Amino acid sequence: MSLTELSPAEAAETFSRSTPTVGVEEEFLLLDPVSWLNVPRSDAARTALPPALRERSRAEFRRSMVEMVSPVCTDLPQLRRHLLENRYAAADAAATVGARLVAVAATPVGEPDLRVVDTPRYQAIARHYGPIAHDPALCGCHVHVGVPDRELAIQVCNGLRPWLPVVQALTANSPFHGGVDTGHASWRSIALERWPSLGPSPYLESAQDYERTVDELIATGVMLDASLVLWWARPSSRYPTVEVRVSDVCPTADDTVVVAGLVRALVATVAADVAAGRPAPRIPGHLLRAAHWNAAHTGLDSTLTDLHRRTARPAWELVDELTATVGDALDRHGDRAIVTTGLTRLRAHGTGATRQRDTHAQGAGVSGVLTDLAAATTSG
Template sequence: MRPDPPTVGVEEEFLLLDPPTWRNVPAADELRVALPESLRERDHAQFRSSKVEMVTPVCATLAELSDRLAENRTAAAAAARRCGARLVAVGATPVAEPDLTEVDTPRFHAIVEQYGPIAQDPALCGCHVHVGVPSRELALEVCNHLRPWLPVIQAMGVNSPWYAGTDSRHASWRGIALERWPNLGPWPLLDSPEDYEQAVDELVGTGVMLDATMGLWWARPSTRYPTVEIRVGDVSPTADDAVLVAGLVRALVGTAVGDIAAGRPALRMPEQLLRAAHWNASHQGLGGTLTDLWERCARPAWELVDRLHETVAPALERHGDAALVAAGLDRLRTLGTGADRQRRAGDLPRALANLADQTAG
């Protein structure tokens, strides 16, 4: 008998945009009221009123996850239209956000007081994948093992090429913009729960973080759930793209658990090279080279995607996800990343109109 696959859930962040101008619309409160009552608990309040987060329940299979993602997107897109906006799965504010006022809570006010203009950047949207892990100690070890693969996941998910109405020359402006936060970036290599608690206490104690929840590393043990949370990717253009990312992330976690049980250590690399690999992933997407952190050199992006797929293939088979993920990778190879698809539309208004239609499914 084989163990059940780990559970999986996804949090998706979206922007509310005005179709004529494609500027952000602060209508999140109105959207929440317009949602079907049964789905309102899946809408989690965000820092900015032009931003919506929809979360799935805990799912056992990718098919179930796909259904819940589609359900969330369809309902939220319809509610947005009733509020005079479009729900758009894009990683960064593409044109402008006239109202930069944070949502009125003591915590959000404290974030603005602490971080100033960094916190008042236009809104950014990610795709956060949660994978069930039975203990905090194992979750920490899993995060260590995921480090060299997360730039590849990041490059696959790039979906924010626009900034201030023009092409930013980066595939993920979200990834570039988040570099300024002191508490975001690669997971710090930590060897025990005690190391983790000490690192968090020191960051809070020195004023870098307001509290433990602001350790917003690309991979981290969730502060709320018994999961590893991967938050490196832009929000995906379609539900199918999000399912592909979730399937690969779940397989990476399953592979890491097997490596840990077999006594295989996590790869260690210079921190500056790991940070550079993430920057390069945001810049290039899959359109050029990525950083091979094993050989410490540049490789064609798709070589590393194929290596990732090969590495997690046994876990995909165990989870029953092999066929779905293979089809998703074929689709990604044919259509390109979200950034590729937006640029191919020809101009910004057409790109965002297409993306709003894709978001709604």
């Protein structure tokens, strides 16, 4: 019997005992290896990919971006292999067109060519949203966890809301923009606040409530269509998954794997709460937005907002609490060792943003930071 044939509670109970599939979309920048400006060579780079890897690539909004998509995976070692395959192939393709592939989440120096990719949909978005559609490129990491029941997916998104600022802080990887330190760990997150259809997902009662909310936002002009539901967590419009979109693209494949393991465990843990009849907390919108701003601002280098207690706490205390909360799911999925090792590495060396700032503080300048990031992009 499929999940869709079960009641919501039965679907949640069945799902929470399973090991859901996981897949990842990663967006990368193409940078000039001398000036480190963005270069608009995405079409040429995608053409240079081997055919099998070209099928995993997607045209993105900006001409300086390449998106690579993993296959659907059942375990983290399998996901890691595919992520590295994607990164190696995309880096080689970038080199053939005179660019470096860099896993950095915001344009670090500048983007002379601000045209969007010439597709009818992207052109319509550019016309509707005006100048914000021509902001320099931003790159995210989107984790998909298989949740084939739509009603359960809505309830899972509700339960993810208090924890996503912690995931956001773990992945902060864009402190530089315009050649200078912005003072934010994730400039990508700050810049995306200009878009009206991005940010925390609202608390929704059901799939019907989701459809009604989206219809209302389209009717008001906030969204052009349902594909522009770009909340930090959403039921995917394309796949039977919950898609978590809050993360900056991570510097290394190993960093991405840690995030994917945590997100998968968090989805399964929230589903268990749904099955047990434990409702997700209804976090006020202003507090949720504040928690995300704080995560983007400080990363893991200071405090984060504990949305359950509604107070500031040391960032790593909340990371440890998240790990403890999802511990049963990590064990069930066989992911605890990989996630724990990755978090230990992050605790020792810092987020991508912290590592960039450490390199910069050693006198390397932005060019040195980006040289290191380009090398890290294809490292384990």
